[in-house]
Amino acid sequence: MKRRDFIKTSAGLAAIAFLPSFKNVKNGRLRTAHIGVGGMGAEDLKAISSHKMVDVTALCDVDANALAAAKKLHPNAKVFADYRKMLAEMGDEIDAVIVSTPDHTHAPASLTAMNMGKPVYCQKPLTHHVSEARKMAQLAKEKNLVTQMGIQVHSFYDYKLATILIQSGIIGKVKCVRAWSPKNWGYDGPAPEGSDQVPSNLDWNLWLGTAAERPYKKDVYHPGNWRKVLDFGCGTLGDMGVHIFDTPYNALELDVPKTIKNECRKPTGFGFPENNIVTYKFPGTKHTTRSLKWVWYDGPGAPTQHKDLQLPNNEKLPDQGAMFIGKKGRLLLPHFMELPRLIVDGKYETLDLSKYEAAQAMGEPVRNYETEGKKHYHQFVDACLGQGECTAPFSYASRLTETILLGVIAGRFPNKTLHWNREQARFSEAEANQFLDGVYREF
């Protein structure tokens, strides 16, 4: 089934649905449905249900073990293996939906829920395909839905501080950002051969969902390793890149890039490259020079000898992070829960936060993941209940995701500069356009 047809089918489900967003909330409490409750889904469930106005009403997972563990914590919730059944049967008992599945199921599940008028908290990256990200933002706008992408670090002290500092011009106009992670969610080997017995706790057909059918192989896809595989994940850039790009992207108020180049190995047709250097050029904004260069490094991580990345006193560069390079200095933002550090003329300079009213209003730095982590989720719940707004809604998340996914697609064309037309949502290089859209299997 083509993506468009799937969306139409999902829209059909809206007929059995009800009023959108917080207008339907019962007794001021939010009834939540969770799609994917193992791995990060278990964390999402914990954080959302820690809000005192939440009732966990429905749980869905294609792995019966993950489902049983979540049910133990929320015995009153109804359980399902198929999100379509859950949404169709529980529609009027659900106020908001949390999507924590592998990436290829983010859009199919979220669009189904959004077509029914449900607010959605969806894990990062927002989608597996560029066209899906645009569709999600459009639907959220049309239906005026509360939405949030699962980039919880967006709400952390240090990231908000870095945004304030950059936007106050602490290093002048920014000309370049370098960001890195040593994680390896790639796989350079050949596609696995043969098949393994599907474990009795797993519904493999539902796990594949809209993706093309293929044999099950133990430890290759579920859980977690799907990130390395073209049809399901988005490699390291799609995984860590979304978090590490987020603050510079937000702080510099960037739009999508004009050109993208990925220096990596030749495609194998199965896994993402294990080492990527992705160079983006963005149109300038009021915080940048006329255009902005952005370089992403994964696999071995950052080239620590690069002059932009050398730290005072020969200090070791943090394993993951971003460096803003401005006309008046550099700002290092380690990932994560560490203060940004200002470097001018090769030396650290003390950050005098008393000069920044907005920074002072944030109080003391917080170094507690438990309390910081929940903020982003509680912001979503509060917004669903009519209080405040989300800071990573799909209008923002779709642009950030599009940017990330363009770099992922560039990995199919090693060392070639691709040119992106944001209005037409097309590359000038016709051969790259086939990767913008997904073909959905009926399942």
Ligand SMILES: NC(=O)c1ccc[n+]([C@@H]2O[C@H](COP(=O)([O-])OP(=O)(O)OC[C@H]3O[C@@H](n4cnc5c(N)ncnc54)[C@H](O)[C@@H]3O)[C@@H](O)[C@H]2O)c1
């Ligand atoms: N924000 C963060 O810090 C963070 C951290 C880790 C993962 N993530 C994101 O969370 C998502 C899940 O990653 P993970 O590491 O937990 O993966 P995982 O494979 O460990 O877990 C995914 C869970 O979803 C279930 N699932 C798969 N397909 C499903 C379907 N169609 N319907 C219902 N359940 C389904 C699986 O059985 C499993 O329980 C990804 O999008 C990932 O990028 C975010």
